[in-house]
Amino acid sequence: MRARANGIAALLCTVLAAAAQAASVTAMTPRGEVAQVRQITLRFNEAVVPFGDLRQPDPARLACDGPAVTGSGRWANDRVWLYDFSAALPPGTRCTLKLEPDWKPLKGEVSGASEFAFSTGAPAVIATQPWNGAAIEEEQHFLLRLSGAVTPASVQANAWCEAEGIGERLPLVIVGGAEREAVLKSRRIQKEAADAALLARCQRPLPPDSRVRLVWGRGIAAQANPKVLTSVEQRFDFHVRPPFTAEFSCERERAGTPCLPIRPLSVSFSAPLARALAEQVRLQPAGGGAAIAPKFDKDDKNQEIQSIAFPTPLAENARYSVVLPAGLKDNSGRPLANAASFPLAVATGDAPPIAKFAAAPFGIVEREGAGAVLPVTLRHVQGELRPAASGGTVRSRRLDGDAEVLAWYAKVLKHHETRLSAKALGRPQGEWFETVDERDAKGRVLKRRVEKYIATREVSLLAADTQAQRLELPQVTGGDPRPFEVVGIPLAQPGFHVVEIESRRLGEALLDKKAPMFVRTAVLATNLGVHVKIGRENALVWVTTLDRG
Template sequence: GGQRCVFDLRPGLKDAAGALVGGPRQFSFTTGGPTIRAVAPGADDGLVAEDQVFLLALNAVPTPTSVAAHAACLIDGVGEAVPIDLMPDATRDTILKAAAGNWQVRDLLVKAGWRKADYGDDPLPPRSIITAAKCRRVLPAGGRLTISWGGNVATANGLPAGQPKRLDFKVRAAFTAKLECARVNAAAACSPLETMRVSFSGDVPTAAALAVRLKTPDGRSLAPTTPTSRSNTLTAVSFKPPFTERGDYRIEIPAALTDDAGRPVANAARFPLAIRTGDFPPLAKFAGTFGILEAVEGGLLPVTLRSVESPVVAKALAGRDLAITSDADIAHWLQRLDSAEDRTSIETPIPGTDETRSTETTRNTPLITATTAARAFTISRDKNPRAFEVVGIPLAKRGFHIVELASPALGAALLGPGQTRYVATGALVTDMAVHFLWGRGTSLAWVTTLSDAAPVAGAAITVTDTCTGKLLWQGRTTASGRALIGDSLPPPASYGSCKYGTDHPLIVSARTAEDHSFTLSSWGNGIQGSDFGIAQGWGHDRRQVHAVFDRTLLRAGETINMKLIARTRTDAGFTKAPLAPTTLILRHLGSDATFTTPMAANGAATWTAPASAPLGDYAVELTGAPGAVNSAPGEPVTAGGFAIEDYRLPTIRARVTGPPGKQVAPSSVPLDLTLTYLAGGGVAHAPVKLRTTVSPRSVTVPGYDDWTFSADVIKAGIAPLDGDGEDGTPSPLR
């Protein structure tokens, strides 16, 4: 840019008809003034520093006088335009050299149109049209900046920029330190059971950050936990719990603490920062939403309590004796228990604003209502109610129980004053274990005792859809404790949901005169075949079709012969399945182009590839035909595949042999070249073209795994490391 071009018509210039050309004799154009093509850091590259230096990719070199007159920094809170200073060329060169390979510089060149987006090694444009600029005044932390580049910024020959341009930026916030801790609610003190964390708004050298101390009520000084990363800077340090209940702590930071840019802590006056821990938060917690309790061990349901009422009001709903008697009801209650754990809240408008206030409502209503036939009981505690204690709730009757606790103390801490929090779980008290294998044709259920793993004979088995409550099968176990289930069950699924899809989990129950137990098909987190290296298939299609080819590689225009063999999966293995005459689909996997060919009743088929057939892999698919294995509805069955390629059969073998030893920085490498016919004999007087390439290679030496023999040139000095242990030297562009 910055060029003004003028040309004149030659005297006597004639057009194609031989007439003299009339009109204006002089014409001119320009390549544009010093417009801003791109800037680094860009407006989308994050925050800029208070003393930020910008790289401006210009169309032409402006004069300092025009920049001073028509360009400025517009800063929030400053009532005047702040001049822009153009930095010396040496400053620009230093930045470009230090930022070599930096993505912001590459992005600057890409946006300016001087380098391809593929990060190629295109030569740099003339550095004279890359200008380093800086606002004359330090930018306020957390403020906004606009660089105004007027249309009258001009080159030395008077070419103006033309259209004015404005570039908006946000300045990074001041360097501050703050304490972060967990609280049971916004008004509570720090929890003595959670980590205390001091976070910084900028990167702090690791040694300086680890100098932060936590003073305990008894005068001890605690150091933060050592970070696991090898980074030379940190943005936070942590102190591990537990802490003293209702204790007065103090956070102390070094007096000379600065971030990696040398900025002091802006809110240093707040430190040492006093912290007070609160009470151990109330706790009423079961081990999970459901569990199995061994009846021979007493059927004790453990619950963990701390800082809640004594006694705790509770209700128990014993399914076998009271409301929960059917498998459908059990499945319904299990779903209710899971749904009750979902976090809920209500949003209420804040008067005078467009914002809302979120109020926690999780488990603020009971699952067991007053109208439910339930046994009420209380849990008395011998120890201090504020102490941590695991209490056993006796559930003497065998069967499925729903137990729910009500705690106003827990509700006041988690939900707000006057609220009650309800905590519920399901427990199956039994001495039977129900096992279930879901098959395609037949399924198997078997029942054993929990106490001695003995088979349970004569147990009544029912299989029910957990979503619809529909009874799918019922029967009894044999003397071996097993029940073989026919094909009355839906296709097996290792997953399922009542909310999505049609694959519903099944509940399989076993009942005797004294006991009741069940299992769900969705309980699949136990012993898996993959734990023992056993392969598992997930296909539900009982059809198996395999194509045998005379070859699997051919050229366009050639013929391929194939024979398809059909089998059906049964409980006893594979059985032969009949085939019927039909049409095979040959599908190109790259373009999805299809070809067809007929298949005989014996599964034989022949296809000649057209000369225009696309190259690549093909799949052979079997379509439907009445009365045979391929009559089943659904997607076609893939029987096999082949490939069409354009190739030549070699007749000559070429061999390049280098020296046997390793070559360490040689000036030349001798090579032996040999050409031989595959049928035998050497190839004489053949023209040879040798091509070479040099590729980077990582060298490893046995026994020196921690050594690097192909690293970059080592430079003496100290460089910061990032979180991955790599060179984290900050770019001058920040």
């Protein structure tokens, strides 16, 4: 009995030793269902052919159902064997790879699995043109790149379009003949890949500006094996372009007011059109006179136009009509959807008020004789800057002492065309913060306390300054409103001045509220010029008078 047990143990040891020396397949790819297959990889757990001698017989045999499959095997190294197909396997192909029964590895035997299977499954859409999510035309053609050829009847029965606003499926219509050949040629699709390219369209035109979905449904059959059908839907979303329209736009002081005559009046189109048609658009004065043609940049040579603008400035408080040429169409041949809106009546209003210093936030003016003159450009604010007017004023403060000059120079720079916190502006502590509405990721309105910032053009530096003086502008004879003009503000004394203009009309126009606006600059009125010459070892500084050098 003991001898029998010893014999069994010896046999088990022999079997285990043999199994330990046997080679086995650790990986085979592909496996299961794969859309496209060009190569098979068989990997062993140890070297099965002599190192450096890869011209060994194939270890396995491939058998496939469906169309004839061609290819060749090769050893990549002493552990990996590859099988390369001459072409990607078409959909509906089932293959089995079996190890050859008489093939022997380098040492030992083969253990483990010896048979492996995979299939290419049903035909799937690999890519679309236009791409998923693109804007499309109303009668868009779709080029579908497939994993393999399909039967046309199954496509027409199981693929369709879903369009927003249409309560039924629109069957997918396959396009062939010369039209398909032209598309394939333009996309440079080779003859061998043409069978896997499908040109199709929805059964009827799609509504403009709507969402559309192309559905590659269940039940589409592979041409190589019609018994293999798609079991999963593929969906591709698109958006139909909006209708061809024309839209007029201009800049205004605020909503509901006429157009600014100093800014361009423009017409934009929702789709490109021929330049020759765009050049025929006109701005016709209501009171008669020559029509105004659009202006193009001299370097603009584009033959497709999507927007035009008319030259400026235009007459103030005038009426015009935007006239489009008859039969206007875009490059796709679509007529204008809102053609009934033209000719379109438009109007200009007053040019916006302006008060602008030639040099800001700092400048130097030459003082000659009795004083210096600071130029400022004004439009439609002169009336409220008169001595008896209450809507605005001009203030000035002259500074003495280097420290005071430097402090005010820095102060003017800090307040030049920017925004500062209410705290930095010295406002009461109760005005330092404000509550604003914000939306979170779910669209809910949240209240948030934030630091309050104020535009510096809403803040005066001289209104509360007891040392500031009110200046009177030279008055021109004539009524208001006056046209654009440059006025000289007299500065009788030499030195460093801070000059500020307050205008309620500027505030109402540019701040959009009934509050004054402030425009300021710092200026040095002097008759002296400083010159510096720097040499290798020293420098020379001298001062001359500006009038006599």
